[in-house]
Amino acid sequence: MKPHAITEAPADAATRKAVKPVICYPVEGLPRPDLAAYRAIRDDLETVDRVIVPPREAACWTVPSGHFFRIHSVEGPQVGDLNLFNASNVEERLYTGKTRALNGTHVGLGDQLFSSFPYLRPIATITHDTLDWYGFDEFGGSVHDVIGTRCDPYTHNLLSHGGQYHHCCHSNLTRAFARERGLSPKEAERHIHDVLNVFMCTGFTRDTGQYFMKASPVRPGDYLEFFAEIDLLGCMSACPGGDCSSEHSSDKVVCHPLEVEVLKPKRLPAGWVPPAVNGYDGSHGL
Numbered sequence: 679m680k681p682h683a684i685t686e687a688p689a690d691a692a693t694r695k696a697v698k699p700v701i702c703y704p705v706e707g708l709p710r711p712d713l714a715a716y717r718a719i720r721d722d723l724e725t726v727d728r729v730i731v732p733p734r735e736a737a738c739w740t741v742p743s744g745h746f747f748r749i750h751s752v753e754g755p756q757v758g759d760l761n762l763f764n765a766s767n768v769e770e771r772l773y774t775g776k777t778r779a780l781n782g783t784h785v786g787l788g789d790q791l792f793s794s795f796p797y798l799r800p801i802a803t804i805t806h807d808t809l810d811w812y813g814f815d816e817f818g819g820s821v822h823d824v825i826g827t828r829c830d831p832y833t834h835n836l837l838s839h840g841g842q843y844h845h846c847c848h849s850n851l852t853r854a855f856a857r858e859r860g861l862s863p864k865e866a867e868r869h870i871h872d873v874l875n876v877f878m879c880t881g882f883t884r885d886t887g888q889y890f891m892k893a894s895p896v897r898p899g900d901y902l903e904f905f906a907e908i909d910l911l912g913c914m915s916a917c918p919g920g921d922c923s924s925e926h927s928s929d930k931v932v933c934h935p936l937e938v939e940v941l942k943p944k945r946l947p948a949g950w951v952p953p954a955v956n957g958y959d960g961s962h963g964l
């Protein structure tokens with residue numbers, strides 16, 4: 679749909695356009711995490727691993743079910759492109775489309791990240807976000823979107839008329855995942871999926887509906903914290919776009935590392951049970 683129509687509006691166009699929207703997926707029926715139970719165990723956490731994600735590169739880490747992990751801004755504003763997998767079955771991975779349909783375009787405190795079909799279950803819960811104050815700005819922008827796909831060398835090639843760039847998030851994730859799992863880059867690439875854009879500030883323009891980005895409000899000391907619902911393998915790229923204030927898919931802008939911290943709680947959240955895979959029987963009516 680484009681804002682400049684070439685067709686003539688029908689007589690009742692105004693009436694049709696005035697119909698109020700309804701939420702596609704009313705989530706009142708969705709089992710919600712007991713956020714207070716998760717947050718009650720945050721005050722006594724032991725750091726068990728730290729991983730630095732170098733600028734314009736990616737790195738992997740694992741998080742046992744029942745542990746937390748935090749993505750920290752260090753040194754300067756930087757966006758991270760996050761992939762998440764079931765550590766023991768990488769066919770189950772973050773499904774940003776359904777996560778978006780259930781939570782909205784941007785995720786935050788109390789939201790759960792869902793996995794791909796046929797598993798479709800929460801695999802991580804956001805338990806703290808130091809950028810929670812940002813909300814939505816006057817442009818409709820917010821942080822931590824599940825709408826962008828990841829910068830990639832194919833789109834860059836199209837838009838730059840043949841350009842070859844090897845440090846897009848897609849390639850960074852591919853290299854890191856290949857190293858982590860001992861796969862060829864070709865094998866690894868098929869596992870790389872649409873990302874949670876950690877710390878990235880994005881939205882859609884009101885007039886043309888185009889995906890926009892603007893300088894991330896993140897500063898060193900900020901972090902986004904998750905509770906691992908299942909054993910997770912994380913893979914994240916420190917985007918070549920840096921704070922994503924101007925461009926990506928190049929080596930032109932200033933980039934910074936990100937740090938991932940894995941934390942072990944003294945106990946599990948009261949009443950928490952690991953989520954089972956989806957209960958649909960898979961027969962599809964056959």
Ligand SMILES: [Zn+2]
Pocket residue numbers: 759828829846847848916917918919926
């Ligand atoms: Zn990127």
